[in-house]
Amino acid sequence: MMQELLLQNLPALLLAVPMLGAFATPLIGKASGGARNLWAVAIMLATLAVAVLLTAQVLSTGTVVYTFGAETPDLTVPADSGGIPIRIIFTVDAMGAFMALAASFVGLGVMLYSFASASRSTGQNGYYALLLLLVVGILGMVCTGDMFNFFVFLEINSLAGAALVASRVDKGVAVEAGLKYAVLSTLGGLLVLFAIALLYGQYGALNIAVIASRMLFTPLDQIALVMLLVALAMKAGAVPMHFWTPDAYSMAPSSITALLVVASQASLYGVFRVVFTLYGLTLEYATIGWIIIILGVLSMFVGVTMAIPQKDVKRLMAYHAVSQTGYMLLGVGVGLAVLGNQQLLDTYGVIAMEGGIFHIINHAMYKGLLFLTAGAIFYRTGTRNLNQLGGLGHSMKWTMVFFIIGALAIAGIPPFNGFASKLMIYESVFLFNPLLAIIAMVVSILTLASFVKVFHSIFMGPRLPEYADVREVPAPMIIGMALLSLLVILFGVFPQEVVDLLITPAAGALIDQGGYIASVLGGA
């Protein structure tokens, strides 16, 4: 009975657990710091458990819908509502479940890492509460089936993220980055709301499935599409709206940066959800597909060229994050460009999308890992300047190993996970347009070059006198990093299993607009 109740309400629990945790954290923190840390990690573990159960449910029984406040969760269209769903509905398909799983896993790694990395700073009660709220924002964005609900979670995501970026005031510089991030994300959020208002005005509904089923692609819809794409691509950090990423990523505490990467990817998920599910075949998919491809190629190239001259290790990694986002846009953009053509879709479109989606989770793992190693170096040395660092390989062996794993993964070297997803992208994009695949490979080589430089200047060389007393970081930080590197290696060694289990259903769910609509509105 209890178990049944639990399994029936998984989508609600996925948000309720971390939200309850977030607001109870400061109260528990008043009593004792240790109890608060235990509470926070217990909440994060519970969230991960719910995400795993939910993913299993989605993979075995198909899209899970959850209607808030209805007599039974699957009662999406009440008998007396005139045929439209009036309640807020969560629609968790394979894509959403996949994102939720990735987010809660990175969240757990970040939480463990924070025990050590945040232990010397003030305001820890607020820090853990905001961390959990950021997770709530991400999970809400990827699970909801309601446009306005999506906006609300986008705002939770932005506000918690901005507050965390600014949390280590750092003579005001971090607050400057936080202000920039908050202003841009709020403006983006308002654009999203404007677009939602335009859609509601025409279709009288907020539910994504209902709007999608009535979509006519009028001029107003096109304006709404542009607004949604601009705002969400900005939040995802795609060129030319990437200028906030290096500031926010470099000034946030490293643990938070790892989670901000996932928060950006929730916006990327928003882009995909809008073009595939909300608009689907009604939009001129070839044109929009090419726009996304061009955004992706620009992001890849501008990101990596801006990264090479950087002196600050976290700024450098932030530009690489922009560059890697380009791969995801490229892969999924190719899938969108051939959406209407079943034959091309079967030949390479689906593989390209799978590569792009696989890259999302891989990126979350190895980029999170890299930011955590940068944080570990900053934790012990107090500087992020590459010119001042050196010779740390003698004293921080574990950090060095984790850095090597992350760096090889981001450069796409086997047997790490970056190779698996990049290979899928190269192969399929080459069939679509060889030039794009060549650009993608060149960017990968530049990425490798850049990380070789970083590795050399941080870890190689003789032991420097100013870092003579530098030791390895505390155990919680190592555990957090080890957790992520384990997955980096596992996903790299068994890519086929992961693709079959998670990625193929996710790509299928994005393409299958009819299935999404049917899961909410019923019928075939």
Added chain:
Amino acid sequence: MFFNLPFIVAALLVILGIITMLIKRNLIKMIMGLALVEAGVNLLLVSIGYRAGGIAPIFTSAPDGVMVMPTVQAMTLTNIVIGIATTALLLSFVMVIYRMYGTANAEKVRKLRG
């Protein structure tokens, strides 16, 4: 024309707000621009929800049970609340920046480069 007036005003407010954010150098004025954008969006939402001769969804004032569904009004209220939280957070950021840098001029608040 008259029927479209609220929509035109809403779009104007949004555009004015964005222009304010772009040309003003004082951080507080930039945030005021953001508040203008928000007001424009709220106005758009409320005007979309307006039904001429509609009856407010209060059971005692709708004798035959026909009422306006207040979805958009609820959205506006939610957005106002979110707006308050955002503005408060942004203004507190400006406060800290002013305390640390001694200025709220966006041209001087530029320690992050590259």
